[in-house]
Amino acid sequence: MRVGVLALQGDFREHLLALEECGVSAITVRRPSELETVDALILPGGESTAIANLARSFDLFEPLKVRIKAGMPTYGSCAGMILLADRVLDAVVGQETFGGLDITVRRNAFGRQVDSFETDLEFAGITHPPVRAVFIRAPWVESVGNDVEVLAKFEHAVAVRQGALLATSFHPELTGDNRIHRFFIESIARPALEKAAVK
Numbered sequence: 001m002r003v004g005v006l007a008l009q010g011d012f013r014e015h016l017l018a019l020e021e022c023g024v025s026a027i028t029v030r031r032p033s034e035l036e037t038v039d040a041l042i043l044p045g046g047e048s049t050a051i052a053n054l055a056r057s058f059d060l061f062e063p064l065k066v067r068i069k070a071g072m073p074t075y076g077s078c079a080g081m082i083l084l085a086d087r088v089l090d091a092v093v094g095q096e097t098f099g100g101l102d103i104t105v106r107r108n109a110f111g112r113q114v115d116s117f118e119t120d121l122e123f124a125g126i127t128h129p130p131v132r133a134v135f136i137r138a139p140w141v142e143s144v145g146n147d148v149e150v151l152a153k154f155e156h157a158v159a160v161r162q163g164a165l166l167a168t169s170f171h172p173e174l175t176g177d178n179r180i181h182r183f184f185i186e187s188i189a190r191p192a193l194e195k196a197a198v199k
């Protein structure tokens, strides 16, 4: 399996490192030809509006949207969660997302109270100890569609999954604990790719 990390803006280096530590081959994605070579993708934390605008400039916006819709396993952290959301509250005027996840997120939701904080979370599918979650001007999930599973909560849903899509409000790539990356690879991406291969 080859996993791409969208590397237009944000903390993509930390995601690359986490993937390498998980033993998967990881590459940066900045152009459509690179996107074509990956089986799964990570959308990093950063600034969702900047990432969406850069994706437009790099002719990646539509190809990304199409791949995600076609079932490419994709994990978004923080800004990446916003980019996967079908609906965004407190968005910048005209803000676009790739979509795919039937959720409504509120941008900078925790950030209105306190810019950043850390807490321990119970995460469905990951056994003890709890996951240390770093929130930085983070969105929360305000509502979810019927097919969306909530994996972790802190006041609101902060980790969700729908099919081959995973999103967290927080940044596991910043803690050195790779269990969420491993969960994405082993429990979401690998089974989804194996299922697609036998079809």
Ligand code: GLN
Residues within 6 Å of the ligand: 044, 045, 046, 047, 048, 049, 077, 078, 079, 080, 082, 107, 108, 136, 137, 138, 139
């Ligand atoms: N507030 C940022 C946004 O709206 C997300 C912050 C982050 O990724 N740490 O894109």
